[in-house]
Amino acid sequence: MRASVTDLPVKFAEVVILAGGVAILDRVSIDLAAGQPTVLIGPNGSGKTTLLRAAMGLVRASRGRITWGGRETSPPTRRAIVLQRPVHLRRSVAGNVAYALAAAGVPRAQRERRGTELLSLVGLQGLGGRPARQLSGGEQQRLSLARALARDPAVLFLDEPTASLDPVATKEIEDIVRSISGRGVKVVMATHDLGEAKRLAGEIVLLHRGRILESGRAQDFFAAPMTDEGRKFTAGELLV
Amino acid sequence: MQENASAVQLVLSGDPTLFAIVWLSLSVSLSAAFCAAVIGVPLGALLALTRFRGREPVIVVLNALMGLPPVVVGLAVFLALSRSGPLGSWGLLFTPPAMVVAQTVLVTPIIAALTRQTIEDLWVEYRDEFAAMNIGPLRRVVTLVWDARFSLVTTLLAGFGRAAAEVGAIIIVGGNIEGYTRTMTTAIALETSKGDLSLAIGLGMVLISIIILISALAWGARRAGERLAG
Amino acid sequence: MTDFKPNRRSFIAAAAFSLVAFAAAPGGAQTERSIVVASTTSTQDSGLFDYLLPIVKQQTGVTVKVVAQGTGQALDTARRGDADVVFVHAKSEELKFLAEGEGVKRYPVMYNDFVLIGPHSDPAGIRGMKDVGKALQSIKDQRASFISRGDRSGTHLAELNLWQDSGVDIDKARGPWYKSIGQGMGAALNTAAASDAYTLSDRATWIHFKNKGDLTILVEGDRRLFNQYGVILVNPSKHPNVKQALGQQFIDFLISPAGQKAIGAYKIDGQQLFHPNAKDAGA
Numbered sequence: 074m075r076a077s078v079t080d081l082p083v084k085f086a087e088v089v090i091l092a093g094g095v096a097i098l099d100r101v102s103i104d105l106a107a108g109q110p111t112v113l114i115g116p117n118g119s120g121k122t123t124l125l126r127a128a129m130g131l132v133r134a135s136r137g138r139i140t141w142g143g144r145e146t147s148p149p150t151r152r153a154i155v156l157q158r159p160v161h162l163r164r165s166v167a168g169n170v171a172y173a174l175a176a177a178g179v180p181r182a183q184r185e186r187r188g189t190e191l192l193s194l195v196g197l198q199g200l201g202g203r204p205a206r207q208l209s210g211g212e213q214q215r216l217s218l219a220r221a222l223a224r225d226p227a228v229l230f231l232d233e234p235t236a237s238l239d240p241v242a243t244k245e246i247e248d249i250v251r252s253i254s255g256r257g258v259k260v261v262m263a264t265h266d267l268g269e270a271k272r273l274a275g276e277i278v279l280l281h282r283g284r285i286l287e288s289g290r291a292q293d294f295f296a297a298p299m300t301d302e303g304r305k306f307t308a309g310e311l312l313v
Numbered sequence: 314m315q316e317n318a319s320a321v322q323l324v325l326s327g328d329p330t331l332f333a334i335v336w337l338s339l340s341v342s343l344s345a346a347f348c349a350a351v352i353g354v355p356l357g358a359l360l361a362l363t364r365f366r367g368r369e370p371v372i373v374v375l376n377a378l379m380g381l382p383p384v385v386v387g388l389a390v391f392l393a394l395s396r397s398g399p400l401g402s403w404g405l406l407f408t409p410p411a412m413v414v415a416q417t418v419l420v421t422p423i424i425a426a427l428t429r430q431t432i433e434d435l436w437v438e439y440r441d442e443f444a445a446m447n448i449g450p451l452r453r454v455v456t457l458v459w460d461a462r463f464s465l466v467t468t469l470l471a472g473f474g475r476a477a478a479e480v481g482a483i484i485i486v487g488g489n490i491e492g493y494t495r496t497m498t499t500a501i502a503l504e505t506s507k508g509d510l511s512l513a514i515g516l517g518m519v520l521i522s523i524i525i526l527i528s529a530l531a532w533g534a535r536r537a538g539e540r541l542a543g
Numbered sequence: 544m545t546d547f548k549p550n551r552r553s554f555i556a557a558a559a560f561s562l563v564a565f566a567a568a569p570g571g572a573q574t575e576r577s578i579v580v581a582s583t584t585s586t587q588d589s590g591l592f593d594y595l596l597p598i599v600k601q602q603t604g605v606t607v608k609v610v611a612q613g614t615g616q617a618l619d620t621a622r623r624g625d626a627d628v629v630f631v632h633a634k635s636e637e638l639k640f641l642a643e644g645e646g647v648k649r650y651p652v653m654y655n656d657f658v659l660i661g662p663h664s665d666p667a668g669i670r671g672m673k674d675v676g677k678a679l680q681s682i683k684d685q686r687a688s689f690i691s692r693g694d695r696s697g698t699h700l701a702e703l704n705l706w707q708d709s710g711v712d713i714d715k716a717r718g719p720w721y722k723s724i725g726q727g728m729g730a731a732l733n734t735a736a737a738s739d740a741y742t743l744s745d746r747a748t749w750i751h752f753k754n755k756g757d758l759t760i761l762v763e764g765d766r767r768l769f770n771q772y773g774v775i776l777v778n779p780s781k782h783p784n785v786k787q788a789l790g791q792q793f794i795d796f797l798i799s800p801a802g803q804k805a806i807g808a809y810k811i812d813g814q815q816l817f818h819p820n821a822k823d824a825g826a
Contacts, residue, residue, distance in 0.1 A: 129445070131444050131445070148447070149447045150447070153445070154445045155445075156441055156442070156445060159442065160438050160439060160441065160442050162439070162442075162456070162460055163460045163538075163541070164460070164541070165541075172456070173446060176446045176447070176448050176452070177446075204540070204541060220446070221445075224446070395623045395624070395625050396623055396624030396625050396782060396784055397622075397623040397624050397625075398623075401624070404784065406625050407579055407608065407610055407625065488579075488608075488610035488611075489610075489611070490608045490609060490610060491592070491593070491609070493608055503587075503729075505729075505733070506584075506588065506726070506727055506728075506729030506730045506733065507588050507729045507751065507752065507753070508729060508732065508733065508752040508753040508754030508755075509753050510753070510754060
């Protein structure tokens with residue numbers, strides 16, 4: 074078991090985030106606690122990405138408060154995020170992981186061992202010497218996961234990690250996410266894929282136009298959604 | 314045509330005067346490129362990564378300075394280094410260090426401007442990842458410069474090429490003194506004016522070969538960069 | 544993780560190596576016994592320095608670094624304190640230089656002569672004339688192409704004096720036929736050869752010049768074509784950095800019997816170019 078997780082719960086209290094006069098997040102209150110993965114669902118532009126970035130600490134709230142483990146500020150040493158279109162450094166796969174480990178403060182002597190472990194974890198062992206930008210889409214996404222895990226995070230934010238992947242690659246990613254969650258890392262993931270939400274979620278948060286319409290346990294939501302949008306989504310319709 | 318033949322002979326025979334001139338040219342231009350890099354790369358990186366009022370005009374001016382006419386630079390440095398000028402007590406006029414100074418002034422804007430462009434382009438790519446990994450400012454600069462190293466090498470080679478090819482600045486501040494400040498380009502100018510075209514052509518051939526070599530190195534650097542980074 | 548360390552190390556090593564290798568190369572030769580002599584491009588183009596300076600070094604141990612410019616420029620360089628000695632051929636300018644207190648004393652050294660060069664076809668019909676004034680008049684009357692150095696050099700000033708002597712007001716008479724190029728003797732000869740034009744050249748540069756094309760000597764021997772050289776030590780009272788002792792050693796050698804003999808011995812194609820006349824007080 075790992076040490077006590079001090080960033081959790083991540084709480085949003087009536088958070089508003091404005092950009093160019095428009096409210097990307099509109100009075101959002103949410104409580105991300107340790108446990109099962111929380112999956113954010115909703116159409117593009119609903120604010121999922123912004124919510125993830127704000128929870129990571131990359132974006133400040135215009136109004137309202139965000140707290141990590143009760144604190145108003147917290148250095149992001151035990152949090153990690155995988156962005157929607159991750160950009161890898163112009164180096165090899167192993168080089169990218171080594172870089173992430175160095176950035177996370179892992180001492181030089183341990184980096185090689187940890188790096189190899191991480192590559193095995195995401196199934197990229199043997200590809201260490203390949204230039205990162207030559208990997209396939211799925212492989213690049215797994216590398217992003219390895220980089221994020223290099224920080225030994227207590228919370229891992231994922232922004233639509235399988236959005237551009239084929240079913241095989243998608244399954245690989247989902248398996249890795251499941252195993253990460255199983256090791257005690259809190260996973261907060263955005264997706265607009267109904268099936269994926271069903272497969273991975275312990276908790277569902279439905280976002281629409283910057284507002285939270287529904288949130289709760291996944292099985293409750295899928296059994297009986299309470300809003301129109303919720304019903305549309307679970308019926309497989311597109312939300313606009 | 315006869316001149317071309319004797320020019321080739323001169324080069325191949327290993328004429329010591331010729332090679333002394335070539336050696337001086339290379340050391341002056343390489344030193345200048347190095348100094349320009351020491352000043353220009355950090356300057357360019359700084360300009361790429363910081364935001365301040367007046368940044369846009371500074372970039373425009375820097376880009377314009379890439380086209381500084383060498384004779385103008387030569388004249389300015391000449392007046393500065395002359396005994397009756399502000400830096401006269403250094404006694405540098407008509408010596409190789411004066412030529413290095415003039416060429417450094419000429420080449421620094423090129424290196425700074427191209428570095429700024431390279432670093433800024435890479436910065437735009439890496440910015441989000443830096444934020445996501447919580448990378449501090451110093452490490453960001455180091456990472457950008459390191460990852461851009463092949464492009465930066467190309468930039469340095471461009472700077473060196475510019476220095477090696479110019480004559481206007483160094484003939485003024487160096488004085489084209491035989492055995493001391495006579496480089497390939499200034500010797501070509503002199504020998505042409507003396508009507509001794511075979512030596513001038515011989516030097517010209519060596520100079521062009523060097524420039525082609527630089528171009529090949531730059532190409533090699535780009536390829537190496539592509540292969541490594543993918 | 545093998546890609547990270549070795550690459551960075553070898554990169555830095557390569558950079559350091561080139562730094563060391565090339566930083567050593569261009570050093571200022573400040574500690575040796577050397578002086579800077581401001582002289583003229585005609586003198587340099589004649590090849591005199593290539594011949595004479597090794598002899599100077601051997602006899603006096605002084606290394607002479609010649610910066611070759613036009614006479615006006617050479618004197619200006621000395622006025623700025625950037626030269627130790629001036630060695631030019633424009634007496635009026637040299638006397639003015641002394642009058643300004645910029646120089647210590649003027650010593651006559653040698654003379655050579657000018658020749659009027661032109662194309663073999665000689666459109667102005669001046670071949671063999673003994674009177675250079677009449678020859679120039681003829682060139683002007685025929686509007687034949689003439690190249691002037693136009694660079695305040697000794698040769699240029701001599702040319703202007705000759706026009707004046709021949710009764711031609713060149714400022715009024717000049718037209719497209721008179722091309723002032725603002726460059727040295729070699730450049731002027733190149734231009735004349737390329738465009739079949741007339742020009743005034745010192746004999747030494749002419750003989751030494753390898754790109755004669757269709758040009759040939761048309762007028763020579765007139766006394767007015769004689770070109771006197773003088774050498775002056777730059778005044779150390781005005782410019783403390785002047786290497787007085789070494790500069791004076793160079794001057795002393797030039798006017799010594801050994802130096803004068805060496806000057807007279809310089810020949811191209813068997814022709815003597817410079818006539819030593821340090822003894823001629825009025826020169």
